[in-house]
Amino acid sequence: TTLTVLDNVPxxxxxxxxxxxxxxxxxxxxAxxxxxxxxxxxxEGWALDMMWARPFSICRVSKRDLVIFFQVVGRGTKRLATLKTGDKVVLWGPLGTPFAVEDKTPTLLLAGGIGIxxxxxxxxxxxxxWNLHMEFGHRMPLNCYPFESINERITAANHHERSPEDLAHFLDLIETSIAEYAESxxxxxxxxxxxxxxxVQAFAAKHNARCQLSLENRMACGVGACLGCVTKTTEKMTAKGxxxxxxxxxxxxxxxWADQIIL
Ligand code: FES
Known part of the structure; x- marks a missing residue:
């Protein structure tokens, strides 16, 4: 599908x-x-060698728009950063397996950087x-998201910002939170x-927590055909195919599930 860019906010x-x-x-x-x-x-219209399609997690879909976040890490994303209102993008999806949803279960959300x-x-x-708890060890400032509704939700959800200088401290906090959630x-x-x-995977194993990880693997086709995104799995992986x-x-x-893959 070819779609129009509404805006691109740094x-x-x-x-x-x-x-x-x-x-x-x-x-x-x-649907x-x-x-x-x-x-x-x-x-749209960019030479393929400049910019293959890239995978981006869906951040929001509202009645009017779809939002993704991206981080400038190389040539392709640098070009993406130049997109402006009215430009066209080619997009296909939604793709992949989503997170598990357990409505009454206390759920801890752990974000690393743009993984938010x-x-x-x-x-x-x-x-x-009351069930969401977000910890965030990246250098993005707290409540920086460009949409008020997102900021409000995150604040209400106990968003904690951690100093990037203190990674060990951050990891301690993650471990403590995972242990607490595992207990309940x-x-x-x-x-x-x-x-x-x-x-996160190591802490989840140590505390026997039920844990799902969303990988940020590089992808070329997005539909299982090119094998560019292969991940090693454990014997606990039982998915079809x-x-x-x-x-x-x-x-x-x-x-x-964290115990199904080898990172
Ligand atoms: Fe997964 Fe092509 S990106 S197989």
Whole structure:
């Protein structure tokens, strides 16, 4: 589908540079989507070697728009940052396996950096603020999101900002929270870069917590065909079509139970 960009708002400036953007585009004609799912997106008309489609977690879908967050990390995302109102993007989705939803279960949301996007989606679509607890160890300032409704929800959901200088302290806090949620048979949902997910996975195993991780693997096709996003799995992975200890993050994920994958 080709869709129009409504706006592309920078947020979370680091050292005077805009590294984080909220890209808002017109709403696709979808019947349904679930938090944890993603879209493949590329700007229309750009040479393919400049910008293959990339996967982006869905952050919000409202009556009028669809929002994704992205971080400028390389050539492609630098180009994405230049998108402006009225530009066109090519997008397909929603793709992938979403987060588990257990409405009455205390749920801990753990975000590493821009990995906050699908968790914002979860917090919005399943509004149980007393059950949500978000910890955030990145350099984005607190409440920087460009949409008031998102900021309000996160504040109500016990959003804690942690100093990036104090990573050990942050990891301690994550572990304590995971242990608490494990004790009350809660659910832990996390998204972020691999080292962050590895830490969450290790704590979840140690405290026997039920935990799902959303991977930020690179993807080229998004539909299980190119094998560019393969993740190693454990014997606990029983999903249909997963063979020889390998699963495609785009198709069988990006959300996996933490004990089903090897990071
Ligand atoms: Fe092609 Fe997953 S991105 S198989």
């Amino acid at each position: 947020f979370g400036t680091v050292s005077g540079e805009n590294l984080f953007f909220a890209l808002r585009i017109e709403r696709p004609e979808w 349904d989507w679930q938090p944890g799912q993603f879209v493949m997106l590329r700007p 996007a699908p968790l914002v989606a979860y917090a919005q679509k399943h509004p149980q603020p 048979d809660g659910l832990v949902l996390a998204c972020g870069p691999t080292p962050f997910l590895k830490a 997963v063979a020889a200890g390998r699963a495609q993050a785009c198709e069988h994920g990006p959300v996996f």
